[in-house]
Amino acid sequence: MASLPKRIIKETERLITDPVPGITAEPHDDNLRYFEVTVEGPVGSPYENGIFQLELYLPDDYPMEAPKVRFLTKIYHPNIDRLGRICLDVLKTNWSPALQIRTVLLSIQALLASPNPNDPLANDVAEDWIKDEEAAKQTAKKWSKLYATPKQ
Amino acid sequence: MCNTEEHNIETANAEDSEERRESRAQFQELFEQFGRNNPQFNPELIELFQNMLSPLLQSQWHPEDREKGCSQEFIDSLPRVPRNKVPLTDTCSICFERFGNDNYPLLAQLPHCGHIFDLQCISMWLSNQVTCPMCRDVVNGHKVQDLDTSKAELEEDWGMYG
Numbered sequence: 001m002a003s004l005p006k007r008i009i010k011e012t013e014r015l016i017t018d019p020v021p022g023i024t025a026e027p028h029d030d031n032l033r034y035f036e037v038t039v040e041g042p043v044g045s046p047y048e049n050g051i052f053q054l055e056l057y058l059p060d061d062y063p064m065e066a067p068k069v070r071f072l073t074k075i076y077h078p079n080i081d082r083l084g085r086i087c088l089d090v091l092k093t094n095w096s097p098a099l100q101i102r103t104v105l106l107s108i109q110a111l112l113a114s115p116n117p118n119d120p121l122a123n124d125v126a127e128d129w130i131k132d133e134e135a136a137k138q139t140a141k142k143w144s145k146l147y148a149t150p151k152q
Numbered sequence: 153m154c155n156t157e158e159h160n161i162e163t164a165n166a167e168d169s170e171e172r173r174e175s176r177a178q179f180q181e182l183f184e185q186f187g188r189n190n191p192q193f194n195p196e197l198i199e200l201f202q203n204m205l206s207p208l209l210q211s212q213w214h215p216e217d218r219e220k221g222c223s224q225e226f227i228d229s230l231p232r233v234p235r236n237k238v239p240l241t242d243t244c245s246i247c248f249e250r251f252g253n254d255n256y257p258l259l260a261q262l263p264h265c266g267h268i269f270d271l272q273c274i275s276m277w278l279s280n281q282v283t284c285p286m287c288r289d290v291v292n293g294h295k296v297q298d299l300d301t302s303k304a305e306l307e308e309d310w311g312m313y314g
């Protein structure tokens with residue numbers, strides 16, 4: 001494995017000292033490229049009050065290559081499939097090394113606030129979303145309550 | 153944009169039957185003949201169709217499209233920026249290091265947008281990409297003006313790099 005570039009250390013430090021509201025990201029003890037992430041569902045979205053767990057991995061070529069991010073919590077969203085893979089331009093073709101962990105996670109939070117059923121990853125969800133948006137949102141809300149509610 | 157199939161392509165390809173390979177070759181031929189180079193067709197439609205192909209097929213059919221990134225010549229021709237021309241508290245947005253942390257920083261400026269990076273950082277990015285990390289400007293898409301690198305190299309600090 002490549003050594004840990006200074007940039008990753010800096011990003012990690014800042015994530016801890018100056019965290020993004022509604023988002024936590026902590027590196028794993030024995031792999032500092034692997035982060036355990038939580039994202040709060042945006043207020044006003046069907047994911048509100050949900051806390052979603054994600055994993056984020058910085059590949060050896062980071063920041064020349066985008067972080068690999070995946071939802072671990074089950075979520076009903078047209079751009080996130082049942083394996084938790086996310087369809088988001090900045091994670092693929094629109095990655096830039098000037099982006100960073102925090103900006104990527106903010107983009108993911110924004111994706112929760114504005115699903116894009118016209119560029120689907122989960123086709124069945126996208127179809128539902130286009131057919132009956134209100135019903136789809138209800139399902140998303142139900143799933144959030146079921147899977148993304150923190151255990152007391 | 154997101155192709156869930158891409159994860160399975162390599163295995164699927166290995167198991168291809170002779171028959172499938174043959175029809176794929178025919179398909180490719182038709183595509184070349186009627187689609188790609190035919191001015192009668194709407195280029196947007198062709199692009200759309202091309203994007204429907206799996207990435208593996210795209211690169212097999214059009215190896216020239218795979219050569220992305222800027223040429224070494226282009227990267228070498230990027231104007232250098234002397235240390236006294238940048239605020240020393242500015243950071244390289246690729247490595248997050250302050251330009252001022254290095255007594256002899258090797259900085260390069262992108263031609264059109266003017267964004268400045270460590271030469272090493274931006275070289276690595278541009279060897280595979282053509283956009284500015286800050287503004288996504290297509291850096292080699294502008295007409296290359298005569299970049300006078302000989303002059304830049306005469307400026308102070310440059311005797312260091314022989």
